[in-house]
Amino acid sequence: MTDLLVIFLKWPEPGKVKTRLGKDLGYKKSAEVYKFLVSKVIKRISPMIDDSNAICWCFDPNYREMEIKKWIQCELDLLNINNIKDQIFWPQSSGNLGERLKSVFNKFFEEGFQKIIAIGTDCTLINDILIKSAFEFLDLDNDLVFGPCSDGGYYLIGIKDFKSCVVFEGIPWSADGVLNRSLEKAKKYDLRYALLRELFDVDTIKDFNKLGIDISDFES
Numbered sequence: 001m002t003d004l005l006v007i008f009l010k011w012p013e014p015g016k017v018k019t020r021l022g023k024d025l026g027y028k029k030s031a032e033v034y035k036f037l038v039s040k041v042i043k044r045i046s047p048m049i050d051d052s053n054a055i056c057w058c059f060d061p062n063y064r065e066m067e068i069k070k071w072i073q074c075e076l077d078l079l080n081i082n083n084i085k086d087q088i089f090w091p092q093s094s095g096n097l098g099e100r101l102k103s104v105f106n107k108f109f110e111e112g113f114q115k116i117i118a119i120g121t122d123c124t125l126i127n128d129i130l131i132k133s134a135f136e137f138l139d140l141d142n143d144l145v146f147g148p149c150s151d152g153g154y155y156l157i158g159i160k161d162f163k164s165c166v167v168f169e170g171i172p173w174s175a176d177g178v179l180n181r182s183l184e185k186a187k188k189y190d191l192r193y194a195l196l197r198e199l200f201d202v203d204t205i206k207d208f209n210k211l212g213i214d215i216s217d218f219e220s
Contacts, residue, residue, distance in 0.1 A: 098168030
């Protein structure tokens with residue numbers, strides 16, 4: 001097996017996840033929202049998880065490993081997916097997002113994977129079709145594939161050679177234009193890339209309302 005899907009997620013601890021929502025809803029309720037978003041993402045990508053694909057749950061913090069495994073097991077049980085024992089659980093490294101991405105890509109290229117795609121759990125419109133398309137773009141003459149976010153970042157990144165991780169270097173991750181900065185890096189180093197369709201992350205009540213779901217269900 002040469003393809004790997006990496007899913008970045010956090011333990012839903014109040015005050016540690018969805019903090020922008022927490023300012024409006026309260027941190028306990030925003031943690032519940034985060035769990036809901038993770039559940040939605042898992043359901044939408046479940047055909048990838050249930051189709052003998054290599055899956056890595058890249059989690060944070062590392063001391064919550066057992067709780068996170070039980071949480072994900074419960075989510076997959078609801079979908080009648082029973083192959084969690086074959087899935088990888090790997091703690092996120094320290095550092096900014098670029099450093100954490102480089103760390104996990106380096107780890108699993110060294111393990112022998114040839115194409116690796118990483119996603120987060122903030123974009124609930126992602127699905128298995130988009131992920132399969134991303135792998136297909138890497139099968140073509142592309143070094144990278146990005147899933148652009150409407151906020152200027154990206155909800156998916158895929159590469160097939162560790163050298164492509166240069167696109168994570170020197171990026172101001174908390175600023176606007178993250179995708180454009182990464183694309184500039186790709187062009188500078190003559191890396192070929194493809195773009196998926198633009199989606200949006202759920203970071204605010206306004207974003208949440210775009211999903212057509214009543215945020216009042218989560219209010220304090």
